[in-house]
């Protein structure tokens with residue numbers, strides 16, 4: 001339904017973004033390269049403490065290149081969080097890779113490190129280690145990299161962190177986007193920061209990010225005529241959009257802080273309702289709370305998340321079910337999943353509430369009132 005009054009996570013832009021984009025336009029660099037792109041790459045990489053950044057047309061493009069760079073080819077197994085947006089798994093298929101999904105655990109909703117350990121051990125014994133692990137920082141919370149990263153290192157498997165929802169988050173004081181060999185960010189219109197559409201690949205190794213840059217630029221060889229040894233892509237971010245990204249990046253801390261306040265206001269206003277809970281935050285983690293996710297326990301209240309969603313929609317307020325796990329998606333039928341019951345249950349119980357950094361207290365109070373009333377009507 002279009003024409004919501006209150007959106008789930010709308011773009012938050014203003015005079016600063018306008019100034020930055022006009023300056024870029026006036027500079028004449030209206031192209032997928034230029035000084036704004038270079039500066040945006042450097043600034044974003046510095047923010048997540050990764051040495052190298054590559055600005056791209058989308059987070060999905062960044063995932064695709066990350067998988068290409070670590071060498072995923074047709075038939076290669078890639079272990080992947082099942083509880084995520086389809087882009088994570090789609091990128092594996094673009095390379096002909098074979099996703100093997102890993103379930104979430106209850107206390108982080110992210111990839112269960114024990115299931116990952118079991119699967120890596122099983123595959124090591126069978127001589128069938130995966131080419132990579134793609135681990136998602138769901139709804140803005142880092143996965144448990146204190147366990148996941150050493151595991152990947154022990155088996156020599158590349159770790160790709162999908163931090164599309166988590167720019168500005170941290171774990172043990174280290175920023176989201178810094179935990180893998182490679183990481184990706186998204187600047188889609190509904191993410192923490194937006195360039196309308198865009199993404200970034202971040203990497204530890206210069207040669208890997210350089211290779212991704214080459215592939216993203218039609219795999220053009222550095223000679224005067226158009227020479228191509230490989231099939232490349234047109235994945236670079238426009239210089240104008242990089243300018244928007246730079247403006248947004250200066251506001252990152254404020255945006256994250258606002259989303260965190262929104263989440264704690266929901267928790268305070270709704271936690272007294274039996275059967276209503278929220279996605280937990282790990283100790284030593286600081287989530288962006290990109291979206292505040294509520295969960296409804298059917299054993300304690302006869303209320304479906306879908307009923308809540310429709311009650312909000314009735315008032316032209318947008319709420320959304322949590323991601324449907326990849327192992328339940330027809331597009332990924334036939335690919336394996338290690339575990340699966342936890343994310344299936346989260347999918348049945350979860351609902352994402354309006355969480356944009358531009359949401360006002362008055363708007364949020366309206367959302368809260370509708371959730372409380374609907375709960376009362378069903379208890």
Ligand SMILES: *Cc1c(COP(=O)(O)O)cnc(C)c1O
Pocket residue numbers: 057058059060061084085087088136162164165185186187188198199
């Ligand atoms: C948004 C998102 C992506 C894809 O990013 P785009 O910029 O929309 O291509 C990938 N993974 C996750 C977890 C996301 O939320």
